[in-house]
Structure formats: C-alpha cells, structure tokens
Amino acid sequence: MTHTVLVTGSSRGIGRAAALRLARDGFDIVLHCRREAGMAGEVRKDIEALGQQARVLQFDIANREQVAQVLTDDIEAHGTYYGVVCNAGVARDNAFPAMPGDDWDLVMRTNLDGFYNVLNPLIMPMVRRRKPGRIVTLSSVSGLIGNRGQVNYSAAKAGIIGATKALALELAKRRITVNCVAPGLIETDMVDDLPVEEARKMIPSQRLGKPEEVAAAISFLMSEDAGYITRQVLSVNGGIC
Numbered sequence: 431m432t433h434t435v436l437v438t439g440s441s442r443g444i445g446r447a448a449a450l451r452l453a454r455d456g457f458d459i460v461l462h463c464r465r466e467a468g469m470a471g472e473v474r475k476d477i478e479a480l481g482q483q484a485r486v487l488q489f490d491i492a493n494r495e496q497v498a499q500v501l502t503d504d505i506e507a508h509g510t511y512y513g514v515v516c517n518a519g520v521a522r523d524n525a526f527p528a529m530p531g532d533d534w535d536l537v538m539r540t541n542l543d544g545f546y547n548v549l550n551p552l553i554m555p556m557v558r559r560r561k562p563g564r565i566v567t568l569s570s571v572s573g574l575i576g577n578r579g580q581v582n583y584s585a586a587k588a589g590i591i592g593a594t595k596a597l598a599l600e601l602a603k604r605r606i607t608v609n610c611v612a613p614g615l616i617e618t619d620m621v622d623d624l625p626v627e628e629a630r631k632m633i634p635s636q637r638l639g640k641p642e643e644v645a646a647a648i649s650f651l652m653s654e655d656a657g658y659i660t661r662q663v664l665s666v667n668g669g670i671c
Contacts, residue, residue, distance in 0.1 A: 454480055
C-alpha cells in the first residue's frame with residue numbers, strides 16, 4: 431500500500447525539494463500552492479515521472495474556512511493522509527519599531543495560524559485511520575535563537591515549536607509522531623534580499639544549506655525508521671547555536 435503525504439507550500443523551495451524527495455522514497459504526494467498553480471503543476475509532472483501519483487490543492491493557509499473545506503473535500507475523495515509536512519510560510523522583515531501591523535499580522539496568520547488551519551481538520555481523520563502517521567512542521571533557526579529584523583517571524587516560528595511539542599504529546603499513544611525541522615539559511619528565494627556574505631561568516635560550516643538537505647531531514651522523520659522519534663526539533667543549520 432502506498433502512503434500519501436501532504437506537503438504545503440510545495441511549488442518551490444524547501445517544499446518542492448521535500449515533495450520530490452518523498453516521492454523518490456515511494457510516497458504519493460498532495461502538493462499545495464496559494465497562487466503558483468503552474469509551478470505546482472510542474473512539480474506534479476516531476477513526481478509522476480518518478481512513478482508516484484500527485485495532485486495539486488490550491489488554498490491560502492491563512493484562510494481557515496477555505497483550508498478546512500479544501501482538505502475535507504480532498505480526504506473524502508481520496509482518503510486520509512499518512513503524513514503532513516507543514517512547510518508553507520512567509521517572512522516580512524523589518525526593525526521592530528518600524529514594523530507595520532499588517533506585516534506582523536500576515537506573518538502570524540500565515541506561519542502560526544497556518545499550523546492550526548492545516549492540521550486541525552486532519553488530526554481526527556488520521557486518528558481514526560488507526561495506523562501510524564507522521565507530522566513534520568517547519569520552524570527556523572530564528573524560532574530557536576531569534577534574529578534581528580525578524581521579531582514577527584521569530585515569534586511565529588517559536589510558536590510552531592511549542593505547538594509541535596504539545597501536539598506530539600496528544601498524539602503519541604495514537605502512533606502519530608509530530609516533529610519539527612528548523613532550517614538555518616537555505617538557498618531559496620527567501621534569502622535573496624539578505625546580506626548573504628555577511629551571514630555566511632556567522633555559519634560554522636561557512637555556507638548556506640541546500641533545500642535538498644532539509645528535505646533529507648524531513649524524509650527521515652517521515653520514514654518508518656523514525657517511529658520512536660517524536661516531540662523533537664531537528665536543526666539543519668550548519669552549526670549555528
């Protein structure tokens with residue numbers, strides 16, 4: 431039996447890399463995008479070329495009612511997911527005194543409320559499945575140690591860690607593991623506007639990470655071998671403390 435995994439924010443970046451890695455590992459994939467349907471469609475073709483099934487869902491993870499409707503309709507049509515990768519998120523960086531309230535709200539609604547919006551409709555179907563399951567959330571090094579200019583992003587990503595650990599306790603007896611991956615600076619478009627050369631000096635490994643390296647961590651936590659690992663945060667950051 432082939433398991434199905436939902437990967438949010440999977441049209442590009444870490445989400446795309448995770449979807450492709452999981453497909454190579456033998457999972458069917460439910461892709462998600464907010465606007466980039468064409469890009470998600472290309473990822474779907476790549477997954478199908480690997481011999482796995484894929485479909486694309488389109489919704490805004492900050493829109494609670496829309497998320498619940500789309501996900502409920504999908505599992506009614508295709509069955510409950512084995513795993514979920516909560517990857518989708520946004521950043522709006524600024525010094526805190528100059529941070530507009532709209533940027534604070536957008537980051538919180540998308541990154542932290544998105545945890546609730548995506549997982550809440552899926553938990554009971556996963557429990558009723560009565561089989562092992564996997565949930566992997568994406569935090570950030572900013573959620574662990576904070577980062578200048580990212581008070582909103584750091585707060586949301588720290589909140590994801592707390593929510594992940596609490597949900598792991600609730601689901602442990604159900605054989606559903608809940609873990610978090612916390613990337614550092616990764617070669618995606620989210621770092622395009624950052625002073626990368628200055629940041630590189632702060633990384634013990636002296637380089638940015640690759641999306642595929644984060645995807646490998648996600649893949650391990652999604653595997654059968656990780657069945658006794660839950661409530662953990664796995665940092666993929668080149669040694670940043």
